[in-house]
Amino acid sequence: MAPGSLTLSYVKTIGICNNGLNGRGFTNPVDTAVSRDGRIFVLNRCDQARAEAIRVGICTIGEDYLGEFGDGVGDGDTQFRLVAGMAFDSEDRLHIVDEGANRITVFNSQGVFLSKWGSPGIGDGEFNGPSGIAFDSCGDCYISDQHNNRIQKFTWNGEFLTKWGGLGDDSGQLNMPWGIGVDQDDKVYVADWRNDRIQKFSSNGEHIATFGETGQSDGQFSRPSAVALDARGNIYVADWGNERVQVLDPQGNFLLKIRGEATISEWAADFFVANPDEVEVRKIANLTPVLPPRFDTPYQISSQTEPYFWGPVSVKLDGEGRLYVTETNRHRFQVYQID
Amino acid sequence: MGLRDTKLMAHLLRRAGFGATHIELEDYLQKGYEATVESLLYPTDSDHMPEDIIRRYHVDQSELRQYDAAAANWMYRMITSKSPLEEKIALFWHSLFATGYSKLNQARSLLNQIDMFRQNGLGRFDTLLLELSRDPAMIIWLDNDQNHRDAINENYGRELLELFSMGIGNYTEEDIKECARAFTGWTLGNVEYMAMRASKDSIWPYGRIAWHFGYRPEDHDDGEKTFLGETGNFNGEDIIDIISKNDASARFVATRLFQFFAADEIDDEGEKVVEKMMESYFESGYEIRSIIRTLFNSDYFKSGKARYARVKCPVEQVIGTIRLAGSYQKPDLGVNEVASQAFYMGQGLLIPPTVEGWHEGAEWIDSGALVERVNFAANELRKTKESGVRSIIDRMSVQNGHALTPNEIVDLSLDLLGSVDVGENTRTALVQHVREKGDVDLRNTSPGDESERRVGELLSLIASSPEFQMA
Numbered sequence: 001m002a003p004g005s006l007t008l009s010y011v012k013t014i015g016i017c018n019n020g021l022n023g024r025g026f027t028n029p030v031d032t033a034v035s036r037d038g039r040i041f042v043l044n045r046c047d048q049a050r051a052e053a054i055r056v057g058i059c060t061i062g063e064d065y066l067g068e069f070g071d072g073v074g075d076g077d078t079q080f081r082l083v084a085g086m087a088f089d090s091e092d093r094l095h096i097v098d099e100g101a102n103r104i105t106v107f108n109s110q111g112v113f114l115s116k117w118g119s120p121g122i123g124d125g126e127f128n129g130p131s132g133i134a135f136d137s138c139g140d141c142y143i144s145d146q147h148n149n150r151i152q153k154f155t156w157n158g159e160f161l162t163k164w165g166g167l168g169d170d171s172g173q174l175n176m177p178w179g180i181g182v183d184q185d186d187k188v189y190v191a192d193w194r195n196d197r198i199q200k201f202s203s204n205g206e207h208i209a210t211f212g213e214t215g216q217s218d219g220q221f222s223r224p225s226a227v228a229l230d231a232r233g234n235i236y237v238a239d240w241g242n243e244r245v246q247v248l249d250p251q252g253n254f255l256l257k258i259r260g261e262a263t264i265s266e267w268a269a270d271f272f273v274a275n276p277d278e279v280e281v282r283k284i285a286n287l288t289p290v291l292p293p294r295f296d297t298p299y300q301i302s303s304q305t306e307p308y309f310w311g312p313v314s315v316k317l318d319g320e321g322r323l324y325v326t327e328t329n330r331h332r333f334q335v336y337q338i339d
Numbered sequence: 340m341g342l343r344d345t346k347l348m349a350h351l352l353r354r355a356g357f358g359a360t361h362i363e364l365e366d367y368l369q370k371g372y373e374a375t376v377e378s379l380l381y382p383t384d385s386d387h388m389p390e391d392i393i394r395r396y397h398v399d400q401s402e403l404r405q406y407d408a409a410a411a412n413w414m415y416r417m418i419t420s421k422s423p424l425e426e427k428i429a430l431f432w433h434s435l436f437a438t439g440y441s442k443l444n445q446a447r448s449l450l451n452q453i454d455m456f457r458q459n460g461l462g463r464f465d466t467l468l469l470e471l472s473r474d475p476a477m478i479i480w481l482d483n484d485q486n487h488r489d490a491i492n493e494n495y496g497r498e499l500l501e502l503f504s505m506g507i508g509n510y511t512e513e514d515i516k517e518c519a520r521a522f523t524g525w526t527l528g529n530v531e532y533m534a535m536r537a538s539k540d541s542i543w544p545y546g547r548i549a550w551h552f553g554y555r556p557e558d559h560d561d562g563e564k565t566f567l568g569e570t571g572n573f574n575g576e577d578i579i580d581i582i583s584k585n586d587a588s589a590r591f592v593a594t595r596l597f598q599f600f601a602a603d604e605i606d607d608e609g610e611k612v613v614e615k616m617m618e619s620y621f622e623s624g625y626e627i628r629s630i631i632r633t634l635f636n637s638d639y640f641k642s643g644k645a646r647y648a649r650v651k652c653p654v655e656q657v658i659g660t661i662r663l664a665g666s667y668q669k670p671d672l673g674v675n676e677v678a679s680q681a682f683y684m685g686q687g688l689l690i691p692p693t694v695e696g697w698h699e700g701a702e703w704i705d706s707g708a709l710v711e712r713v714n715f716a717a718n719e720l721r722k723t724k725e726s727g728v729r730s731i732i733d734r735m736s737v738q739n740g741h742a743l744t745p746n747e748i749v750d751l752s753l754d755l756l757g758s759v760d761v762g763e764n765t766r767t768a769l770v771q772h773v774r775e776k777g778d779v780d781l782r783n784t785s786p787g788d789e790s791e792r793r794v795g796e797l798l799s800l801i802a803s804s805p806e807f808q809m810a
Contacts, residue, residue, distance in 0.1 A: 047399030268544035
């Protein structure tokens with residue numbers, strides 16, 4: 001493959017809105033993570049009315065729903081407040097970031113609670129709304145500390161190592177950072193959410209590069225929420241406010257964008273079997289309509305266009321060259337194959 | 340600027356907005372009354388809590404699947420807006436063109452309707468009616484999706500005339516039928532799918548899909564119609580033109596605006612103002628902004644007669660108190676409860692009881708609602724750590740280098756709560772309450788100190804007064 005060339009082929013959509021009930025399906029998911037054995041873990045944030053369903057659901061790429069863990073809202077070891085992101089470390093431990101509890105909770109890949117750490121504050125090792133997490137090759141983790149406008153670096157079990165950032169829009173400064181990605185050279189990429197850009201740092205926080213600016217054009221961003229890196233160093237960005245995903249090359253040049261093309265998941269297909277009246281009228285519906293000018297923002301368009309991403313909050317890659325895009329508002333994730 | 344100016348400005352802001360803090364009042368007073376009226380009518384500061392920050396925090400307000408999230412979202416806007424009349428006029432039209440969630444199962448479309456009110460609510464009445472007739476939530480709410488060329492449904496046509504523009508007695512049953520015929524074909528895009536989804540509340544596979552207007556010419560009755568004495572091959576736009584130029588519409592709009600912004604009851608003097616407002620309606624080409632300008636600049640509105648002549652609706656009570664206290668300036672899960680509080684007081688945003696909206700005025704107050712109103716306001720203003728209450732305490736401590744006597748602190752509190760007027764009985768009771776524990780010394784205090792706690796208690800008592808229930 002020539003450098004810079006890249007295609008994303010739509011594979012499938014997995015998910016269904018489960019309305020907070022038990023069983024398969026998701027409720028306002030905010031992140032996915034793939035375990036060593038290829039299982040897909042989905043983090044459900046939920047609203048207050050469905051807070052009992054704040055948990056991690058587990059499924060396969062073949063759409064088998066394997067179960068879930070987590071015990072809803074609360075302060076117990078297996079409970080959560082406002083979950084925001086998660087990542088597996090090299091030992092297949094799953095670390096879940098909770099911006100409401102200012103806490104990181106660690107589980108093994110069977111969903112068994114291992115440990116928790118973190119507390120609110122502005123000091124070293126303390127958090128004010130932690131959001132994103134990623135691990136480097138040494139096993140250390142980077143956490144975006146949203147309202148402290150900084151990145152903090154820790155050992156896997158929470159020992160503080162260093163920090164950087166500070167509120168602002170100069171190079172190296174941050175404004176409510178969200179997702180984090182780490183490339184194969186342990187460079188750290190931060191979705192500098194309210195500055196509409198991606199910043200690249202060394203593992204000690206030295207600023208290396210900035211990609212993007214505010215806008216809707218190619219290579220521009222609106223509130224990017226997540227970033228992921230493939231083995232070639234291509235940069236995948238959840239361009240949350242523009243309701244799309246963009247891919248940049250390692251130098252930050254625009255490669256491509258996708259707007260989403262969701263189809264009916266197996267679980268949704270089962271729903272339609274039980275609701276044949278909806279299927280009949282769906283056949284004559286136009287689910288990608290041309291909208292009146294008043295609904296011309298990406299957000300409004302996505303609210304009325306079922307196949308498009310709506311709230312594409314997270315991008316994650318697995319070892320099989322697949323891209324997972326999690327959509328908070330549609331209770332599903334779309335899978336693409338990278339070629 | 341004297342006390343009289345301050346009182347008048349406070350009165351204007353209670354009506355054109357949700358009240359004003361003492362700091363906001365000072366800014367408005369610098370500007371002057373008429374210039375303030377203009378700035379309210381032509382809002383240029385669109386600052387409010389940013390939607391992206393809300394949506395990052397509140398997933399339910401991002402998806403807007405259900406009405407409680409949508410109501411909370413609107414609450415944020417009202418709490419933090421720097422253009423209060425924009426929100427107030429949206430509230431006015433929501434009360435008048437009352438559209439409810441129960442039949443829709445589609446909260447986003449309701450919020451889209453509110454946004455339409457923001458954009459058109461101060462503009463031309465005919466434009467507003469046109470947008471209303473194209474509004475997806477209204478179309479489902481009043482069944483215009485079932486209004487077909489070969490089988491009309493009169494629901495929207497009837498309410499357009501009776502509740503939304505002219506009022507009963509100004510048209511015939513035949514006019515209603517002709518009106519309905521003219522609006523055939525005005526429906527939703529994908530109407531079969533969307534109407535079916537609105538009719539049930541099952542777990543849709545990927546959540547809800549918002550609605551947009553769709554016109555079906557093949558389902559429109561293009562035949563000749565006679566409406567209010569005029570004959571032609573009318574479509575909906577023509578009907579709205581005929582409605583808008585009718586005296587009855589001018590009176591209807593002027594009267595409802597008067598009752599919302601000036602006084603619950605219209606006396607003879609008020610009637611003269613309504614006449615002037617009707618003149619403005621025609622002179623301006625049906626512009627709502629001009630009608631309101633005439634009202635706000637009238638001697639009647641500025642006189643003592645209009646002061647405290649309206650019972651605050653629950654939303655005014657809740658939002659006004661929160662804006663004074665300074666709470667909910669950042670996303671907070673408690674905002675859903677704020678929306679619920681207005682519901683407990685009798686006004687659930689986006690869930691009006693019927694298409695007639697709420698029964699307003701004195702009917703807002705019954706014993707149950709009064710307890711809710713008083714408890715809510717008292718709890719908010721007791722929060723001495725919130726920025727609004729802190730600003731009041733800070734001003735008290737800066738202005739006085741000595742401990743405040745009961746008379747001094749009561750007068751200061753009334754003034755700093757947005758220049759509130761209370762009767763002598765209320766004032767005496769407040770002073771007596773403070774006197775029980777003596778002077779209040781606010782020098783070098785911090786939140787939680789006894790003297791600050793006493794200020795919070797006094798503010799709560801003022802919020803519990805009968806006068807605080809009035810706008």
